[in-house]
Amino acid sequence: MQLPSLPRLLAITLVVVAGQQIANEALAAGDYGPFHWEITTTSAEAQRRFDEGMTWMHAFDHDEAIRSFEAAAKLDEDCAMAWWGVSIASGPQYNHPVMTEERTKRAWNAMQEAQKRIDHTTPVERALIEALRHRNAETEPDTEGRAKLNQAYADAMGELWNIHYNDPNIGALYAEARMVLKPWQLYVNGDRTPVEGTEEIVSTLERVLALAPNHPGALHLYIHAVEPSQQPARALFAADRLGGLVPISGHLNHMPSHIYVLTGQWEDAITRNEVAMAADDRYQESNDVPEVQNGYIIHNTHMLVFAASMCGREKEAMAAARHMWKDFDDLVDEEPDEIDPELAYLDRLMCCVYDVQKRFGRWQQLIDEEQVPPDGLVVTRAIWHANRAIAYAVLKDFDNAEEEYQASLAAMDEVPSDYPEIDRVNSLLNVTRHFAAGEIELQKSLAEEAKKNPAAAQEHLDLAIESLEKAVEFEDAARYGEPPEPTQPVRHTLGVAYLKAGRFIDAERVYREDLAEWPNNGWSLKGLSVALKAQNKTAQAHEADEQYQAVWGNPDHPIMSSCLCVEECCSHLMKP
Structure with missing residues (x-):
């Protein structure tokens, strides 16, 4: 199977027109x-x-x-x-x-x-x-x-x-x-300490x-050599230099976003990927694009989905996610048994439409979504079912939620043991399994609370927290990925569960952990402000909320929670 030559026709309202025009002019000249x-x-x-x-x-x-x-x-x-x-x-x-x-x-x-x-x-x-x-x-x-x-x-x-x-x-x-x-094993999973030989690589590139x-190869490699480390910000100088250095290359235009998403520079990450997409347009118009490069092109769009989602740009995130599916039918047979091993990594990416719908609380849209993943995308199907299970649970349709959750587990069982990059796949599926279970239990807790059954509500809440904590363990142990998989950090839901349980100190802790991992993201800044307010740390809460206001890219849709699955559950805490 051959990956199609995707027309980069994504209509994104955020596009920085001047920057894209400059990139296009340079590409036309073969820069x-x-x-x-x-x-x-x-x-x-x-x-x-x-x-x-x-x-x-x-x-x-x-x-x-x-x-x-x-x-x-x-x-x-x-x-x-x-x-x-x-x-x-x-x-x-x-x-x-x-x-x-x-x-x-x-x-x-x-x-x-x-x-x-x-x-x-x-x-x-x-x-x-x-x-x-x-x-x-x-x-x-x-x-x-x-x-x-x-x-x-x-x-x-x-x-x-x-x-x-x-x-x-x-x-x-x-x-x-x-x-x-x-390759991609320069640091220990979890604690991100360098393995033997990594420091020599880094020092060589610094030399x-x-x-x-302005050596493009060294700048590119340096970003890869330090992005999985405990200090990715030290590559900011490389990211700033590399952006626009080689206008003809979509991938090099995109690469700075690997650092920008790790330093909370969401707008810069979005812009870099838009410019990369403009470069890809030009490249595809004048070249017989090698199959592997189409994967890089889709990766650029995937990174845009993540960056836009983390700062509240729902329209841009969804437009990019839908674009990832454009012409994707050409990737697989009409009734595929499996995806081409050369392109199997895309199977972890194509759930973005459903992830964006979940991220922004579009529950009925998720259930009614017409873009159904083909059977050959076994990982995508597992995540699709899991997200549908969460959507049904939020709508308090627990029978359908359980049916979808079981369908997700069944899809996970269909993933072959020799699937390419099976360690990454298993990591993603383990997070998904416990994430969805925790979300469902959280919704059952809210339902029991509404029925005035405090004991049952607490029992489900405890189960929710247990599952979400397990999901965080898998998430933290996962091999570094850019962007992360899944694109919604579990701590955004765990923090709300802690708030619901009155565990405000734990909520503050997980939000600060998430902000250490993903600085300046609006979801955890909002959650942190709520957790601090609940502890009567008024000045700190106000500061966190001001930071949220500064970063949030969708003023028409402010959030009251770090996870829209329980937007109103702590409304007495979340109001200004």
Whole structure:
């Protein structure tokens, strides 16, 4: 199955028109940004295509990089570095470390071509070719064999970096080689402490950026190298520099939002992804888009959904979520048995429409939603059923809520044990399972309270808190994801449950924990103001509410709660 070439026609009222116009003008001119790495070639055009190839590689568009490198090789038949480029772009990557036989063969063949031309190189170019030779094999080995090849290449690049400590390109390549050894595993899940080797990667990239402050590859890698850490804000300088640096790349325009959502700069995150979408428009109009790049394009929209949701921009969040489904039918068969493994990660994303409806309390819309996920999207179906269960529970239709919850559990059971990135999938489903159970119990507590049954209400409330606390445990232990999955933090509901139980200190604690994780988000700022007011901390409550007012992007729809599933349950506390 082939991911469709999605037309980026999302009509978002928030669009920063001037910024998008600037991006479009630059893209029309084919603006690849400032990167230049002089190589041995007799052709100025071959040099230009090589620089383009490196820029695409820095942007994680390796298929486009290969096109540029191959063009450079045709323009200068003696250019060894053009073939080095084809080989390195065909190899393991941070986001796609698993090799295919096709990629392995292409990397091997290109390396043979580079070595044939090695006499036409400088000593540094020769060393780069020799180093990359360690990573190649004529046929793809097993997992252990691939790991040894990657390690040998990283070691060779380390030796080269020690010799050429003032060459930013070598430094960036070395850092990337080390990152590929542990893709998305640079920090311990949960406490986010660096694993062995991470600090060297970070310091290497900092050295590179001291040498070349606008190196697009180093800026990109630095964001990835520190975003899962306890101190992602240290990459703000990289985010600010990278935004707009390479206008032709949607992904590089999007990348600053990885840091902005972690530092509470929601408007900046929204803008970066809008500009990225404009770049993607131009790219798709003039290119045969590789399948993997469509995944990156959808990822940009997914990040916009999250950023808009966290600051109350419901219309923008829903428009982006619906756009993710545009032409999605082309992704799967009419009656799919499973999603293409290459695109399985999208199965975790396509629940966004239902998540936005839940986030903003559109319960009947969620139940009546016509966009039903196909059977092949097993993860999306599980979350869809869970969100429907919550919607029915809020409307006090507990029979249908239970039916939907059981359907969600059944869908979870259908997820194969060998599903791609099964650790992420299981994490998301564990959070979903306990989140939904807690939400349902919370609604049963409210129903019993309305019937003047305080004992039953308390029993259900205790069960709700128990389930929500369990969901938070799974959420905290989850592998870092950008944006998080699910996109609504569980603490937003747990805080309300604590408020309902009169546990105001616990409510304050979870809201502060959430704000430490997601600074400046309107939901927890509102919840915190309520929890503080309940403790008669009037000045602090007023300060938190002022911060909420400043960040909330939907003044026509102010919130009274951090979770709209119980908007009125603590109204005596939530009124100004």
